[in-house]
Amino acid sequence: EAGVAQSPRYKIIEKRQSVAFWCNPISGHATLYWYQQILGQGPKLLIQFQNNGVVDDSQLPKDRFSAERLKGVDSTLKIQPAKLEDSAVYLCASSLPRAVQVPYGYTFGSGTRLTVV
Amino acid sequence: EDQVTQSPEALRLQEGESSSLNCSYTVSGLRGLFWYRQDPGKGPEFLFTLYSAGEEKEKERLKATLTKKESFLHITAPKPEDSATYLCAVQASVQLTGNQFYFGTGTSLTVIP
Numbered sequence: 001e002a003g004v005a006q007s008p009r010y011k012i013i014e015k016r017q018s019v020a021f022w023c024n025p026i027s028g029h030a031t032l033y034w035y036q037q038i039l040g041q042g043p044k045l046l047i048q049f050q051n052n053g054v055v056d057d058s059q060l061p062k063d064r065f066s067a068e069r070l071k072g073v074d075s076t077l078k079i080q081p082a083k084l085e086d087s088a089v090y091l092c093a094s095s096l097p098r099a100v101q102v103p104y105g106y107t108f109g110s111g112t113r114l115t116v117v
Numbered sequence: 118e119d120q121v122t123q124s125p126e127a128l129r130l131q132e133g134e135s136s137s138l139n140c141s142y143t144v145s146g147l148r149g150l151f152w153y154r155q156d157p158g159k160g161p162e163f164l165f166t167l168y169s170a171g172e173e174k175e176k177e178r179l180k181a182t183l184t185k186k187e188s189f190l191h192i193t194a195p196k197p198e199d200s201a202t203y204l205c206a207v208q209a210s211v212q213l214t215g216n217q218f219y220f221g222t223g224t225s226l227t228v229i230p
Contacts, residue, residue: 042206043161105149105151105208106163111158113158
């Protein structure tokens with residue numbers, strides 16, 4: 001089974017620039033999550049999709065962050081404009097729908113490490 | 118407020134020196150508690166799921182246990198390759214969001230040869 005694919009692996013941008021991350025979840029996983037992991041901290045949920053729809057985006061800084069999931073498969077997360085405090089690893093994860101038992105929790109991608117200078 | 122706290126933040130062990138990592142939680146309606154391993158530059162990798170107090174799971178040198186308020190990850194005779202950050206996450210019974218996970222900040226384990 002192919003894992004969760006993310007790109008790019010690394011990105012360095014200047015503050016106030018924009019950046020986009022891409023995620024391709026495991027085939028058949030209807031639920032997709034974007035997490036932000038700041039160095040030394042646990043992952044923090046930014047947004048959760050169920051198929052095409054947003055289930056939870058309560059912790060997404062909507063003035064600068066946006067995300068979409070077209071056709072219920074791939075997803076992109078965008079930051080515009082970036083701030084220094086956005087430096088973090090952005091993890092994408094996918095899982096079976098919430099109505100189904102999830103014994104394995106999420107499957108995570110390797111993440112994109114963003115450095116804002 | 119739902120919370121997950123892991124301790125210690127960092128742990129250094131000699132190879133073969135057994136120890137335990139702690140994850141305490143205050144979550145309404147626990148659906149599951151998960152342990153993940155995270156190597157530098159990689160996403161978290163699933164280890165165990167525990168659903169109810171008294172449950173135990175084992176995998177090689179790792180054993181996870183669960184009580185009503187905390188979980189322990191016991192590491193028996195660790196090897197250098199066990200060095201990683203171990204993350205605990207709890208899945209709350211959130212009606213609207215379903216699979217909402219709350220992560221702890223992790224324990225960074227270093228096993229010295």
